[in-house]
Amino acid sequence: MFEQIGLIVGAAICVGVLLQLVMMTLTSLRRVVDDRRARELELELLRTQIEASRKRRALTAEAEKAWEGWRKFEVFRKVVEAADTSSIYLRPHDKRPLPGFAPGQYLTFQLNVPGQDKPLVRCYSLSDSAREDYYRVTIKKVPPPRDKPELPPGRSSTFFNEVVAEGDILDVKAPHGAFYLDMTRDNPVVLIGGGIGITPVLSMLNAIVDSGSKRETWFFLGVRGGKDHPFKEHLQQIAAEHENVHVHVCYSNPTDADVEGKDYQHAERVSKDLFQRLLPSNNYQYYLCGPGPFMEAVVGGLEDWGVPSDNIHFEAFGPASVKKAKPPAPKTDAAEAVEITFAKSGKKLQWDGSFENVLELAEANGVMIDSGCRAGNCGTCITAIKNGKVKYPKDTGIEVEAGSCLTCICAPDGPLELDA
Ligand SMILES: Cc1cc2nc3c(=O)[nH]c(=O)nc-3n(C[C@H](O)[C@H](O)[C@H](O)COP(=O)(O)OP(=O)(O)OC[C@H]3O[C@@H](n4cnc5c(N)ncnc54)[C@H](O)[C@@H]3O)c2cc1C
Ligand code: FES
Incomplete structure (x- = not known):
């Protein structure tokens, strides 16, 4: 009887010890797994921090390279690519690094063309991929309109093709534009x-x-x-x-x-x-x-x-x-149409929604307003408002003084009188 009790107690002790051993093994296994997970989390956090700081450094580096307003560039190479068409290679005169750009964007130039009483502002697309040391634009001389061959050819395109030479210095605004290829994608x-x-x-x-x-x-x-x-x-x-x-x-x-x-x-x-x-x-x-x-x-x-x-x-x-x-722009009801007066040209035109902006309405009716980017970024089309208000469908790329408007992107907000 005592022997049996002893056996049972012994077996119970063995089972207890075994259970304790299993528990200890499980606990240390769990600790190993927990430690590994904690190390993985630490590593993941470290990787995220390194990536975030790499991105911050890259953004800061790009921001340091970008510039506001006009920057001087030297023409260091000019190549004839086809009839009346030349590529102009530009490097920064200050020799500081260049910001990249998205393929499809353009540069804005301010040109002192002989015979013009004020600088011409024109935009030219970058024609190469982004490089660290230079930008390239390719410009074709614009001939006079077919029905008016007596007029002079395009001023800035002629200037680039016939006058601009290696060593010249030009004023250039940083790359801009919403027409570009998304290089983070690989869709056909x-x-x-x-x-x-x-x-x-x-x-x-x-x-x-x-x-x-x-x-x-x-x-x-x-x-x-x-x-x-x-x-x-x-x-x-x-x-x-x-x-x-x-x-x-x-x-x-x-x-x-x-x-x-x-x-x-x-x-x-x-x-x-x-x-x-x-x-x-x-x-x-x-x-x-x-x-x-x-x-x-x-x-x-x-x-x-x-x-x-x-x-x-x-x-x-x-x-x-x-x-x-594209599908025609919805026309405004005659009752809603507003009148735009172009004071200098002496023209009164109806805005009925068939044009995308005031510049297009003006050009279609023979009112000449200078333009560059046609996207609200360069300021060439700025025109003084004599009476009335305008509205913009999107943010303007530059600050516009009260009393002026960017005709290339604005629409009238009620009857309008412009100094054009
Ligand atoms: C975003 C963007 C990117 C561009 N990229 C490029 C590019 O990569 N390459 C390129 O070559 N161009 C490009 N252009 C076009 C460029 O900006 C200019 O519009 C083009 O070179 C004509 O400018 P111009 O000064 O030579 O012509 P202007 O002097 O403005 O003359 C334009 C036209 O008017 C005629 N004209 C002259 N006098 C009169 C008059 N009294 N009455 C009526 N008409 C007259 C001229 O004969 C000419 O046909 C781009 C434009 C934009 C908006
Ligand atoms: S043409 Fe460039 S802002 Fe209007």
Whole structure:
């Protein structure tokens, strides 16, 4: 009996000891797991702090490189790219580092052109990808309007092509603009340039290639013929070296000297028909820039093909006529239409909502107002308000004094009288 009790007590003690051992093992295992988790959390926190401080340093470095207002740049290289078309390479005169930019953005220049009583302000797209030491713009001389050949050609584009020389110093505002390619994404894109409208889309193409991205990229360029074909060798080299990039150059008016299949691929205009023949589907993000009629035709064609408007991104270099390809702006009721008086020109015009801004209404009716960026950033179109108020659909990129307005982005807020 005592023996059995002893056995039971012994067994109970053994089980107790065993249980204690199991508990101790479990406790130390849990401690090991907890310690490891705590170390992982510490490491994660450290990594987040390092990344945040790297981002802070990068942002501070970019902010230190950016500048306000005008900065002096030296022209250190000038290259003729095609007929009446030159690239101007610029490095900062103060030799301090340059901020980067998003491919598609532009520079604003203030030019002292001989014979002009005040400086001309003009915008030119950056035509290369972002570099640490220089910016490049590519400028085509603008001829007189076809119906007025007696007028002088464009002042600043002629100045750049015929007067500006290596060693000259120019005043430049920092890169700006909302028409750019998002380089953090790798969705397939179609880049389309008409004539000198190649500049922002070439910057996008170069940025894709330089980043080593394998993003599916289609590049279409439309020009009249070989004489007007800028960056021919550069585009041919990109097409030969990058499987993900498909380059198609269209000549609308090739000469006998232009060889199809070598100098260019298609003797036709860039159009919806061409896209339908070449692109596997219409499911791309489209970025395009070119003269008014080119943009109207291409944007209209893409919309006819069922490309959603949100997938079509474009920039006009001059008075924008692309809105015609988009659904017409809703017109204001006659009762709501307001009158804008242009005091200097002696014109009274009705604002009924068919124009996007006061500048476009003025230009369409022969009232001349200087413009640069046409996006509320450069200040060239500032015009004094003699009576009335204006409203802005978006924030202005610069501060505008009370009593003046940026005609390129404003609309009247009631009857308006401008000093133009
Ligand atoms: C965001 C943006 C980016 C741009 N990027 C580029 C680019 O990369 N490359 C590029 O080449 N351009 C670009 N441009 C266009 C550029 O800014 C200028 O608009 C263009 O060079 C014409 O300027 P200009 O001074 O030479 O012409 P202006 O002197 O302003 O003349 C314009 C036109 O008016 C005509 N004209 C002259 N006198 C009269 C008169 N009395 N009455 C009526 N018409 C007259 C001229 O013959 C000419 O056809 C860009 C524009 C914008 C807004
Ligand atoms: S044209 Fe540049 S702000 Fe209006």
